[in-house]
Amino acid sequence: MEILNGTQTALNIKESLTKDIEENLIKKGLPSPKLCVIIIGSNPASEIYVAGKVKACSKVGIQSEVYRLPENVKESEVIDVINKLNRDKTINGILLQMPLPPHLNEQKLINLISSNKDVDGLTQTNLGKLMQQDESGLLSCTPFGIVKLLKSYNIDLKGKDVVIINRSLLVGKPLALMLLNENATVTICHSKTKDIAEKTKKADIVIVAVGKKNFLTKDMIKDDAIVIDVGINRDTNDNKKICGDVDFENVSKKTSYITPVPGGVGPMTIAMLLRNTYIATISSYKTKEE
Ligand code: NAP
Secondary structure (H helix, E strand, C coil): CEECCHHHHHHHHHHHHHHHHHHHCHHHCCCCCEEEEEEECCCHHHHHHHHHHHHHHHHHCCEEEEEEECCCCCHHHHHHHHHHHHHCCCCCEEEECCCCCCCCCHHHHHCCCCHHHECCCCCHHHHHHHHCCCCCCCCCHHHHHHHHHHHHCCCCCCCCEEEEECCCCCCHHHHHHHHHHCCCEEEEECCCCCCHHHHHCCCCEEEECCCCCCCECHHHCCCCCEEEECCCEEECCCCCEEECCECHHHHCCCCCEECCCCCCHHHHHHHHHHHHHHHHHHHHHHHHHC
8 A cells, every 4th residue: 555645746846846936936036926815704613714715825935915805795805806806916825714604695796707817717617618528618626636546656547447435516526627638537425325335346447535534435435546545534533633544454455556645636626726827827927928
């Protein structure tokens, strides 16, 4: 069994990104990329994620700005902020931190972000470009991070049977498209799927993003399967330590490759956010030249 080390892979990506920013922007007298994160309300988990993103930005030479709005903010005020950031030429990436308070319509607000600044890759335009295999789009960070991690270990996806347990817009749907584009054969499972184990047992790669500790057990996979654990849970039995959806101790004994939690998909997601911010910045100069 080999660990798919997301921390190390993300570090390698961040190192090359730091060089790219230096060579292609700073040395040419251009400003470093700038990411703006909008956070609404005071969700403790969101605060931790945003702090992590801000710290990661500073390490590679990306500027960041956090825009805080109160829990009871009106939709029209959020729209005003998004429009202002869309127009601001000094800002290259805009990220709306999820979850939003229940009175706000997530999808509607995401779609207002300019697709050129949509570093989470979640607008209709960028998801549509993924569907059409148009490489000018920005790819959503978690699925893209998973594909990058598999590729960095030279895992050939062509013809592989992949089962994804998740159908969200954030993870399962874009991931299925990215894997199809890599010529994998993809099955998506969800809470209404009849017999998940029957499907996962036949899969070469199982990707689980359910949000339930120990959801994937060893009897659900075949020998030498590759397992990607996207879940992030707090283990109530173990000092609220972070854990994934996989019974790692037992499942890992059967796998050829497996991601740990923490240290697997999480760091790759952040690395892809940084990469997207850089790509959005470079593309903005290309657009101006054209
Ligand atoms: P979500 O929108 O709640 O999606 C959860 C998915 O799991 C849904 O498709 C749901 O099915 C399915 N599901 C729930 N219970 C199930 C069951 N008993 N059997 C089969 N499927 C079941 O959540 P999300 O935003 O996609 O995130 C999923 C997990 O990934 C969370 O733990 C989240 O924290 C984590 N995550 C991690 C990263 C990272 O960077 N590591 C990034 C994003 C998300 P239905 O569609 O039928 O409800």
